[in-house]
Amino acid sequence: MPKNLDIPVSQKNLYQHVQYLTEIRPYRNYQNLESLNQVAYYIEHQFKEYGYTPEAQTYQAKGSQYQNIIAHYGNQEGKRIVIGAHYDVDGDQPGADDNASAVAGLLEIARLLQVLQPKLKHRIDLVAFSLEEAPFFYTKWMGSAVHARFLKEQEIELELMVCLEMIGFFSDAPHSQQFPMPELASIYPNTANFICLVGRTEESNIVEKFKEKMLNHADIDVQSICAPVNLVTDITRSDHYNYWISGYPALMITDTSFLRNPNYHQATDTIETLDFEKMTEVVRGAYAAVCEIFGE
Numbered sequence: 001m002p003k004n005l006d007i008p009v010s011q012k013n014l015y016q017h018v019q020y021l022t023e024i025r026p027y028r029n030y031q032n033l034e035s036l037n038q039v040a041y042y043i044e045h046q047f048k049e050y051g052y053t054p055e056a057q058t059y060q061a062k063g064s065q066y067q068n069i070i071a072h073y074g075n076q077e078g079k080r081i082v083i084g085a086h087y088d089v090d091g092d093q094p095g096a097d098d099n100a101s102a103v104a105g106l107l108e109i110a111r112l113l114q115v116l117q118p119k120l121k122h123r124i125d126l127v128a129f130s131l132e133e134a135p136f137f138y139t140k141w142m143g144s145a146v147h148a149r150f151l152k153e154q155e156i157e158l159e160l161m162v163c164l165e166m167i168g169f170f171s172d173a174p175h176s177q178q179f180p181m182p183e184l185a186s187i188y189p190n191t192a193n194f195i196c197l198v199g200r201t202e203e204s205n206i207v208e209k210f211k212e213k214m215l216n217h218a219d220i221d222v223q224s225i226c227a228p229v230n231l232v233t234d235i236t237r238s239d240h241y242n243y244w245i246s247g248y249p250a251l252m253i254t255d256t257s258f259l260r261n262p263n264y265h266q267a268t269d270t271i272e273t274l275d276f277e278k279m280t281e282v283v284r285g286a287y288a289a290v291c292e293i294f295g296e
Contacts, residue, residue: 007217007287008115009108011280017046017104018168018271021087022094029089030131033064039087039103040069043128046107047071050114052126057150061141066130068143073113073124079157081124081294083109083286084144084239085164086132090265097261097269101168103128105283112287119296122159129239144239148246160206161250162290163240167195167282168274169261178259180234184225192260194221195282198235198252200244201226207251210289218285220278234259253286 020042026032028039040056047054052071059066085102089095110126129143136142140149144163151158169192171177176192179185197214199207204226214222229236229244237257240250255261263269 007112007284009112009280009284009287011276013108013111014104014279014283015271015276017107018096018100018274021100021103022096022271027089027092027094028087029091029133030064030066030136036066036088036130040067040128040130043069043087043103043107047110047126050111052110052114057143057147059141059143059146061131061136066141066143068130068147069128070147071110071126073110073126074120075123078122079159080151081120081122081159081290082127082147082161082243083124083164083290084127084129084147084161086129086143086239088130088133090133093265093267093269094271095269096263096271096274097166097169097255098257098264099132099164099166101166101274101279102164105164105167105279105286108283109287109290118291120291120294121296122294124290132239138241142239142242145242148242148248151248152246158243158248159294161240161243161248162286163238163250163252164286165238165240165252165254166257166261167253167255168276168279169255169263170275170278171260176260177256180232180259188223189221192256193278194223195278195285196254196256197222197224198240198254199224199226199250200235201228203249203251206249206293209293210251213289213292214285217288218281220281220285222285253282
């Protein structure tokens with residue numbers, strides 16, 4: 001049973017969001033602008049339904065217009081917390097885990113904030129990013145790169161960026177978890193039924209706080225890794241990296257992607273492969289961690 005029933009995460013909502021996103025055709029990749037705009041409209045509509053006044057951060061990339069969708073909660077004058085997830089996919093595939101799972105989590109956190117109305121020291125920006133995937137990955141046109149640069153240019157103080165990146169695939173099979181370095185296999189579980197917090201060495205303290213809060217509130221195992229970027233390069237593989245290179249602290253919440261999910265960037269990345277009970281606990285834990293660490 002969940003450890004905190006006072007955080008009413010809706011598994012039904014998570015499923016419905018993933019279902020909607022994965023059924024969009026043509027697939028929501030950078031070449032299908034109408035599909036990306038359909039997703040952006042859906043996210044914007046959900047934010048409005050929850051009581052936000054969202055805004056679109058539009059920008060040009062390779063001759064086309066793309067957009068991040070942003071909603072704000074809390075003290076408008078305070079420092080920022082960014083919670084983000086990308087909504088595009090790599091190629092022609094439904095992208096249930098990558099990254100509809102995380103978009104669903106972002107939307108559910110947005111709903112919970114409005115339902116529970118926690119008092120926070122900082123303003124939360126809930127950001128749905130475009131263009132995380134190839135061919136824009138590690139380029140200035142990633143939606144998260146655009147957003148991070150904007151914060152830097154405006155000299156906005158960012159306390160933490162929390163990146164939701166693939167939070168839906170789990171397995172109870174022995175040796176279902178792989179590792180980017182053999183040395184890690186002796187430290188972490190080989191069964192892929194945990195969620196992982198990822199940061200640089202500089203984020204060690206906040207990652208440990210986040211881990212503690214998630215374990216206190218969510219019925220799921222939480223593992224963590226903080227390492228130098230030049231030693232474990234795989235820790236850079238999502239939107240949080242753009243905040244690091246802009247000088248901001250950031251962490252990633254992930255099911256470890258291709259290190260466990262055989263459907264990564266494949267047509268088989270479908271809704272049927274996801275574990276919505278564990279997804280529910282990940283969202284519960286992430287919400288609780290943000291609210292407890294940054295609460296008044």
